[in-house]
Amino acid sequence: MPTPEILRRYAELAVQVGVNLQPGQRLLVVAPTEAAPLVRAVSEAAYARGATLVDALFEDAPLARSHVLHAPEEALGAVSQWRIDALMQHAEAGQAILTFTAPDPAGAAATPPVRAARVSAALAARAEEYGKLRSRVRFNWSVLPVATPAWATFLRPDLEASAALDWLWEQLFVLTRLDQEEPLLAWDAHADRLMRRCAQLDALAIEALHFAAPGTDLTVGLPEGHRWFGPRVATALGFSVIPNLPTEEISTLPHRARVEGRVRATKPLIVGGQLIEGLELRFEAGRVVQFSAQRGTEALRGILEADEGASRLGEVALVPQDGLVGRAGRVFYSTLIDENAACHLALGRAYPVTLEGGDAMSLEAFRAHGGNHSRVHVDFMVGSDDLEVSALTRSGARVTLISGGLWVLPALRTQRTFAGW
Amino acid sequence: MPTPEILRRYAELAVQVGVNLQPGQRLLVVAPTEAAPLVRAVSEAAYARGATLVDALFEDAPLARSHVLHAPEEALGAVSQWRIDALMQHAEAGQAILTFTAPDPAGAAATPPVRAARVSAALAARAEEYGKLRSRVRFNWSVLPVATPAWATFLRPDLEASAALDWLWEQLFVLTRLDQEEPLLAWDAHADRLMRRCAQLDALAIEALHFAAPGTDLTVGLPEGHRWFGPRVATALGFSVIPNLPTEEISTLPHRARVEGRVRATKPLIVGGQLIEGLELRFEAGRVVQFSAQRGTEALRGILEADEGASRLGEVALVPQDGLVGRAGRVFYSTLIDENAACHLALGRAYPVTLEGGDAMSLEAFRAHGGNHSRVHVDFMVGSDDLEVSALTRSGARVTLISGGLWVLPALRTQRTFAGW
Numbered sequence: 055m056p057t058p059e060i061l062r063r064y065a066e067l068a069v070q071v072g073v074n075l076q077p078g079q080r081l082l083v084v085a086p087t088e089a090a091p092l093v094r095a096v097s098e099a100a101y102a103r104g105a106t107l108v109d110a111l112f113e114d115a116p117l118a119r120s121h122v123l124h125a126p127e128e129a130l131g132a133v134s135q136w137r138i139d140a141l142m143q144h145a146e147a148g149q150a151i152l153t154f155t156a157p158d159p160a161g162a163a164a165t166p167p168v169r170a171a172r173v174s175a176a177l178a179a180r181a182e183e184y185g186k187l188r189s190r191v192r193f194n195w196s197v198l199p200v201a202t203p204a205w206a207t208f209l210r211p212d213l214e215a216s217a218a219l220d221w222l223w224e225q226l227f228v229l230t231r232l233d234q235e236e237p238l239l240a241w242d243a244h245a246d247r248l249m250r251r252c253a254q255l256d257a258l259a260i261e262a263l264h265f266a267a268p269g270t271d272l273t274v275g276l277p278e279g280h281r282w283f284g285p286r287v288a289t290a291l292g293f294s295v296i297p298n299l300p301t302e303e304i305s306t307l308p309h310r311a312r313v314e315g316r317v318r319a320t321k322p323l324i325v326g327g328q329l330i331e332g333l334e335l336r337f338e339a340g341r342v343v344q345f346s347a348q349r350g351t352e353a354l355r356g357i358l359e360a361d362e363g364a365s366r367l368g369e370v371a372l373v374p375q376d377g378l379v380g381r382a383g384r385v386f387y388s389t390l391i392d393e394n395a396a397c398h399l400a401l402g403r404a405y406p407v408t409l410e411g412g413d414a415m416s417l418e419a420f421r422a423h424g425g426n427h428s429r430v431h432v433d434f435m436v437g438s439d440d441l442e443v444s445a446l447t448r449s450g451a452r453v454t455l456i457s458g459g460l461w462v463l464p465a466l467r468t469q470r471t472f473a474g475w
Numbered sequence: 476m477p478t479p480e481i482l483r484r485y486a487e488l489a490v491q492v493g494v495n496l497q498p499g500q501r502l503l504v505v506a507p508t509e510a511a512p513l514v515r516a517v518s519e520a521a522y523a524r525g526a527t528l529v530d531a532l533f534e535d536a537p538l539a540r541s542h543v544l545h546a547p548e549e550a551l552g553a554v555s556q557w558r559i560d561a562l563m564q565h566a567e568a569g570q571a572i573l574t575f576t577a578p579d580p581a582g583a584a585a586t587p588p589v590r591a592a593r594v595s596a597a598l599a600a601r602a603e604e605y606g607k608l609r610s611r612v613r614f615n616w617s618v619l620p621v622a623t624p625a626w627a628t629f630l631r632p633d634l635e636a637s638a639a640l641d642w643l644w645e646q647l648f649v650l651t652r653l654d655q656e657e658p659l660l661a662w663d664a665h666a667d668r669l670m671r672r673c674a675q676l677d678a679l680a681i682e683a684l685h686f687a688a689p690g691t692d693l694t695v696g697l698p699e700g701h702r703w704f705g706p707r708v709a710t711a712l713g714f715s716v717i718p719n720l721p722t723e724e725i726s727t728l729p730h731r732a733r734v735e736g737r738v739r740a741t742k743p744l745i746v747g748g749q750l751i752e753g754l755e756l757r758f759e760a761g762r763v764v765q766f767s768a769q770r771g772t773e774a775l776r777g778i779l780e781a782d783e784g785a786s787r788l789g790e791v792a793l794v795p796q797d798g799l800v801g802r803a804g805r806v807f808y809s810t811l812i813d814e815n816a817a818c819h820l821a822l823g824r825a826y827p828v829t830l831e832g833g834d835a836m837s838l839e840a841f842r843a844h845g846g847n848h849s850r851v852h853v854d855f856m857v858g859s860d861d862l863e864v865s866a867l868t869r870s871g872a873r874v875t876l877i878s879g880g881l882w883v884l885p886a887l888r889t890q891r892t893f894a895g896w
Contacts, residue, residue: 087511090535117511134503140560
């Protein structure tokens, strides 16, 4: 069991650094039932910041699994409308939403994949409008992992259940800098560093990225006006939030029609409760024309066939192997964490904020500029110690960004020294 | 921790006897977060009966208390609309709602009563429409208690937490007949017995009931067309449900304008998280004209002032002291259970089903017939070993129903012996 002190500090990180709750806002916490003690700590932290109402939309993985296993075939797509309403009511009113997630790889493996895919496709369809508001950052939101017994014992079957849970909380503390002396200052410095890297890549005016590694030889065109995107995001109301914690990545917009070549995922991924291992894709003119997996092929097919945009890229992210997550040196079976260990790509929905002016564009205009749209957004890792990423700039130069999985492009020095800091 | 077998049997009772779930129905389970293991067992039982979707609306008592304690004054009345939506979406579609409740008397005692009353008044106002559909049984619903650590340790501070929880589950098993050899048959027989008692009192055509006990001398007029109401109710779609388990009561409609005299509650009650002890009321022409309590006066005032109907009676219930709950011989600090230990009355909303044709009446017609309406419905106990209840019939006879807290009116024999049983 986590101590009250652990929960208090994690809650404060989530409320202050993650969702950056403002006085007078409501806060909706989306969390697994097992996280009730953390939700209570969040509530204390939120009211201390001036929240007007903190409520929780609890999810229960075994309950959801029971639907996948036992619902009549024709009722698999049934969705509780009120769950969507809860999210939409907060999102449309510009209130805050804080989500805690925990994967359950063992539970997912025990779930029939075709049925699971139908359930998640139905949910994704109903949540489409919410997904749009979220990717346009119309409200302050943030997602953090939370340690649960099922996840902890999956990762550490060698430990007693309670020791495994303690171990996982320790990992989350390290990954979110809570083990450092001044975590909030450490977050400031870390976020600054990543934001400067974004400015540096924006200045390069990149035409295309090239990924090279065993099984991978992929060129990803970047549309004109693409913008590198770091951990800090301004909401529609102008608050700076960090939508994902932990975070070690910077990312931008791939051109939906200019992706060519083949790519091999370097880590397993879990989508809609399904494990996909050994993913390989081949792209032509931006579209997946061939796919395979060692495990989870049906779930993969379900994703790719979700809609037209599901077989195109919506995100490309650069992450060095020596970040906090990379240094942890293990798979957490949680995309939220694992995507920060390594460079990755995503199938499906792109983020309008990664295109200059994209936030204000219609969907048609965004697509005309090369932005992709889909109900799904599925990350897969391509980073490894063998990965080389180079950039072809609009001026015709070829610049190596990452080699052997690490940044080789020298970081810009901060300008702050000249401004009297 | 309750064993899976305990949870399975309790879940089956709730799904089959309580809410009488029909194949093809959705089921919404409203439950405290601590009851997640029971909710999962309910889900298995419900899908086995042909449910199409089982979902849970979890409530967390410490989270709700944190709002009462810390929300800014002007935000105390803030309500999560989606919680109301969840209930309404099921109710309006004629789907099933199963509620598990657990009081938290220690938590309630630590909550400022005026603020708590404002929070519950706001919630009651928003849930008014739902309350109507519920009291008109437009959908199948049932409420059962669930054992939680906070409730168990409050009742048994002399035991270790886990032993207290085990003890409370044992109590719930006894009170819901799950300790008997054939619980479902036992429920059939018990419900039959109570329904026959209702038929017998209907045949008496009672004009008024008189309650006499120390501190109590109360005459409660019953409107023409009142109907005695037992544990079994037919929903709008014609399914027979048992809305409250455990249940030992039969009840009917008091006339909103024909209540005279004084009454003293014989047990404490908890309303909106507040404990009210030593309640005394004086009625004139159906209305409370004087009230007092040894504890919880503010909460009591909040109830009485909720609206015009809150200071009038909406229910009168007869319960012998020797029922299963009476025999348990203790207060559970849960109205759901305690009201079955003794005769009781309720302030506020009346049930249209307790009036002949009331279900189809407009609110105005229901009131014109003597039915009361209010946002609140608050039971308080008047039963004791000293209570005497007599009936004045329309034919002018005075019949003693209950004396020394026990039925003295002989029960009708079942007609079944004549029908070849």
